Amino acid sequence: MFxxxxxxxxxxQNLVSSRENIVVEEGKIxxxxxxxKEGKIIDxxxxxxxxxxxxxxxxxxxxxxxxxxxGLSLSEMVKPPNGVKHKALANATDDELIEAMKSSMWDMxxxxxxxxxDYREGGxxxxxxLKEASADIPIKPIILGRDDxxxxxNPDLSxxxxxxxxxxxxxxxxxxSGFGEISEDVARLISDECSKQGKISSIHVAESESNQxxxxxxxxxxxxxxxxxxxxxxxxxxxxxxxxxxxxxxNSQSNIVVCPRANASLNVGVCRLNEMLDxxxxxxxxxxxxxxxxxxxxxxxxxxxxxxxxxYKSYIDPKELxxxxxTNICNHTINNVVQKSFIMEDNFAEFVVYKSFSKNPYxxxxxxCETKNILYxxxxxxxx
Numbered sequence: 549m550f551x552x553x554x555x556x557x558x559x560x561q562n563l564v565s566s567r568e569n570i571v572v573e574e575g576k577i578x579x580x581x582x583x584x585k586e587g588k589i590i591d592x593x594x595x596x597x598x599x600x601x602x603x604x605x606x607x608x609x610x611x612x613x614x615x616x617x618x619g620l621s622l623s624e625m626v627k628p629p630n631g632v633k634h635k636a637l638a639n640a641t642d643d644e645l646i647e648a649m650k651s652s653m654w655d656m657x658x659x660x661x662x663x664x665x666d667y668r669e670g671g672x673x674x675x676x677x678l679k680e681a682s683a684d685i686p687i688k689p690i691i692l693g694r695d696d697x698x699x700x701x702n703p704d705l706s707x708x709x710x711x712x713x714x715x716x717x718x719x720x721x722x723x724x725s726g727f728g729e730i731s732e733d734v735a736r737l738i739s740d741e742c743s744k745q746g747k748i749s750s751i752h753v754a755e756s757e758s759n760q761x762x763x764x765x766x767x768x769x770x771x772x773x774x775x776x777x778x779x780x781x782x783x784x785x786x787x788x789x790x791x792x793x794x795x796x797x798x799n800s801q802s803n804i805v806v807c808p809r810a811n812a813s814l815n816v817g818v819c820r821l822n823e824m825l826d827x828x829x830x831x832x833x834x835x836x837x838x839x840x841x842x843x844x845x846x847x848x849x850x851x852x853x854x855x856x857x858x859x860y861k862s863y864i865d866p867k868e869l870x871x872x873x874x875t876n877i878c879n880h881t882i883n884n885v886v887q888k889s890f891i892m893e894d895n896f897a898e899f900v901v902y903k904s905f906s907k908n909p910y911x912x913x914x915x916x917c918e919t920k921n922i923l924y925x926x927x928x929x930x931x932x
Contacts, residue, residue, distance in 0.1 A: 549573040549587030555597040555901060556909050559891040561875045563867055565909050572897040575928035580893055595923055596902045596909045599874040599890050601845040603656060603664035604805040605784050605834025611648035612640050613839045622756050622814045626837065628725055633839055637669055642677060649681040652838050657687050659844040659919045660900040662927055663888060665690045667723045675719050686932050692723035692750050699729050708734055712741045721748025727771050728759060735778040750782035751775055756816040757788045776800045787817040798827050808852045810836030822860045825868055830879050833872040845873050849914040866910035897926050
């Protein structure tokens with residue numbers, strides 16, 4: 549048992565700021581109060597205590613080729629099966645992949661992340677490698693698998709069904725790359741089976757303008773319309789919405805994950821965070837491909853904070869931005885797969901203590917803090 553004393557706590561799903569103490573016993577928060585004190589006392593003297601980060605979208609497998617292919621197009625970099633990343637993954641040994649993933653996971657842990665949602669390449673074997681790599685690291689991967697049988701114009705749907713069921717026995721959901729690579733028949737099989745089993749179905753949509761134009765020309769539907777119509781529980785990017793795409797998402801059960809640094813790295817646009825927030829949409833934040841960017845959520849927060857202000861000529865609320873990296877995940881059931889704790893009594897203790905630089909605790913994290921400014925990382929097992 550220990551007490552984090554005299555901290556500025558960002559508690560509850562709305563990250564309400566208050567100066568209180570937190571008592572932790574056997575991985576759970578048992579009391580939050582100004583005078584609460586039990587066990588070992590850790591006086592943090594006004595430091596900011598915030599829920600740990602969840603990285604809402606990452607491709608951790610391409611940790612093996614950091615910064616390779618810079619300046620190439622989206623398709624040249626990441627479109628299966630011939631993108632730079634897919635060729636690299638095909639040529640890497642298991643040991644190389646495992647060591648690279650371990651390194652990226654430790655980068656995430658050290659910068660305050662305790663959960664991440666991974667688009668897992670490599671079928672069943674890829675899932676096995678990530679589980680092996682993460683076994684001794686204090687971080688929780690939420691694994692979304694895929695299989696080569698999903699792709700092509702005329703896939704064998706019986707084989708697709710078998711692959712989906714095999715993947716869902718060992719993964720938290722399924723995430724094909726995008727609608728440019730799969731048919732709507734395959735999309736429907738994925739979302740239906742994931743829903744039936746209470747797991748995540750996720751897909752990239754509207755990452756580039758060209759993807760949206762191609763979808764409209766071929767199917768008279770945007771990629772976002774396809775994602776919503778096929779009941780995917782999670783839509784990633786949504787960088788280039790058309791017409792009433794955002795209204796469709798707002799009125800659906802789908803949640804959004806945005807990746808501003810990756811969009812900038814691939815020169816595909818700026819996501820409409822300000823507009824989404826004005827509409828009452830609550831996005832989740834992710835760092836995307838490790839080959840493009842570090843998986844450091846502090847860097848994602850600062851970049852997003854400033855990009856949105858200059859691009860839309862309107863300041864984004866730093867508290868709303870911080871919620872995208874922490875508690876917004878709690879507002880989406882995502883079929884009960886992601887159970888992310890926020891700071892309240894009886895919840896799991898998963899939070900980070902940051903050095904305080906300013907009177908605004910939200911800007912303190914989004915605008916000021918770096919990995920070296922993290923004083924303590926707390927998870928279910930204690931102090932990391």
